[in-house]
Amino acid sequence: MKVAVSCSGEKLDSLVxxxxxxxxxxxxxxxxxxxxxxxxxxxxxxxxxxxxIQSARTVADSGAKAVITGNVGPKxxxxxxxxxxxxxLIKSGTVKEAxxxxxxxNLIKSxxxxxxxxxx
Amino acid sequence: MKxxxxxxxxxxxxxxxxxxxxxxxxxxxxxxxxxxxxxxxxPNCHLFLxxxxxxxxxxxxxxxEVDASKCNGCGICSDLCQFSAIVxxxxxxxxxxxxxxxxxxxTRVCAPGxxxxxxxxxxxxxxxxxxxxxxxxxxxxxGESMSPPLxxxxxxxxxxxxxxxxxxxxxxxxxxxxxxxxxDFVLLxxxxxxxxxxxxxxxxxxxxxxxxxxxxxxxxxxxxxxxxQEYCSRExxxxxxxxxxxREIAKTYSTGGLVLKDIPAYGGKFSLLAGALLS
Numbered sequence: 488m489k490v491a492v493s494c495s496g497e498k499l500d501s502l503v504x505x506x507x508x509x510x511x512x513x514x515x516x517x518x519x520x521x522x523x524x525x526x527x528x529x530x531x532x533x534x535x536x537x538x539x540i541q542s543a544r545t546v547a548d549s550g551a552k553a554v555i556t557g558n559v560g561p562k563x564x565x566x567x568x569x570x571x572x573x574x575x576l577i578k579s580g581t582v583k584e585a586x587x588x589x590x591x592x593n594l595i596k597s598x599x600x601x602x603x604x605x606x607x
Numbered sequence: 608m609k610x611x612x613x614x615x616x617x618x619x620x621x622x623x624x625x626x627x628x629x630x631x632x633x634x635x636x637x638x639x640x641x642x643x644x645x646x647x648x649x650p651n652c653h654l655f656l657x658x659x660x661x662x663x664x665x666x667x668x669x670x671x672e673v674d675a676s677k678c679n680g681c682g683i684c685s686d687l688c689q690f691s692a693i694v695x696x697x698x699x700x701x702x703x704x705x706x707x708x709x710x711x712x713x714t715r716v717c718a719p720g721x722x723x724x725x726x727x728x729x730x731x732x733x734x735x736x737x738x739x740x741x742x743x744x745x746x747x748x749x750g751e752s753m754s755p756p757l758x759x760x761x762x763x764x765x766x767x768x769x770x771x772x773x774x775x776x777x778x779x780x781x782x783x784x785x786x787x788x789x790x791d792f793v794l795l796x797x798x799x800x801x802x803x804x805x806x807x808x809x810x811x812x813x814x815x816x817x818x819x820x821x822x823x824x825x826x827x828x829x830x831x832x833x834x835x836q837e838y839c840s841r842e843x844x845x846x847x848x849x850x851x852x853x854r855e856i857a858k859t860y861s862t863g864g865l866v867l868k869d870i871p872a873y874g875g876k877f878s879l880l881a882g883a884l885l886s
Contacts, residue, residue: 537706540691540694541691541694543694543696547696547697562703566694569701570696570697
């Protein structure tokens with residue numbers, strides 16, 4: 488299973504980006520192979536609207552079945568939900584720590600958006 | 608002739624200029640004048656003109672509705688939409704009507720014909736007359752963010768033979784560009800403060816990109832410093848009018864009056880402005 492983590496850099500010790508729609512990239516981590524790849528999301532940084540929706544598409548195209556991020560707005564939630572991708576929120580930490588927490592089952596699955604769109 | 612009254616900064620006096628210029632042209636020199644309040648998020652020209660309303664109608668944009676039983680999940684609509692208003696994800700096609708600009712592209716490219724257009728109401732256009740001026744404005748529905756299509760609809764009331772004055776929203780983004788597009792001249796109203804100058808420079812950059820001739824009006828011209836005048840002279844931008852800080856104007860404004868009706872002495876300034884615009 489693959490998990491996409493919004494992050495501020497391209498390494499496992501990069502911090503989790505608290506934004507889902509406007510994160511610069513995702514680290515897509517393959518839990519079975521213990522390998523990861525970096526998926527660019529910078530087409531969304533300048534988008535006037537719909538960044539969360541397009542990020543959800545990026546995540547779906549990567550094959551990830553779960554997302555770990557800081558916050559998720561209503562449109563991103565709706566889109567990820569339609570794609571059958573689960574959302575887990577984490578307040579801080581590195582990508583590596585987020586993956587470890589996820590593996591241990593310490594992250595709780597989101598049942599709705601936790602912020603409004605354009606929250607930041 | 609079509610003249611837009613715009614500004615980078617809000618509250619500089621666009622409405623005061625637009626309503627009084629319209630009043631002057633219609634009543635002092637007998638022109639056929641139409642005033643269009645395109646600040647559809649917060650229209651206020653009507654407060655000063657108190658028009659007799661004659662017509663009101665709703666404005667909507669066509670937005671897509673997907674019939675899931677016909678959709679084959681090809682995703683072409685999703686790839687083409689520039690506004691993320693329709694998105695196909697894992698063969699599910701979702702729509703976000705509040706992001707849709709109503710261009711109709713998705714409906715057109717849908718091979719299985721799964722998309723039909725339904726109407727989403729943006730607001731209303733109200734039309735009337737006041738002091739011999741033809742007047743129209745748009746009122747955006749509360750909670751709505753898609754103002755350009757409503758502005759476009761207000762502008763369909765352009766006066767083809769006479770003079771149209773457009774009161775534009777403040778700023779430099781899509782609604783302003785929609786409001787000034789197709790006009791012959793833009794009046795940029797500013798005030799002589801650091802905020803006024805900063806936002807004037809943004810507005811000048813915007814009007815230059817759109818490519819419409821423009822000039823500046825300085826309101827409350829004696830409250831700040833000379834930097835707006837210096838900037839205009841450096842850039843070769845004509846200053847067509849300067850209005851002083853005047854307690855009488857403030858009084859008139861705060862009671863919803865027209866400056867030219869209440870303080871006829873300002874007729875001279877508007878006469879010079881009209882002369883410069885019409886020549």
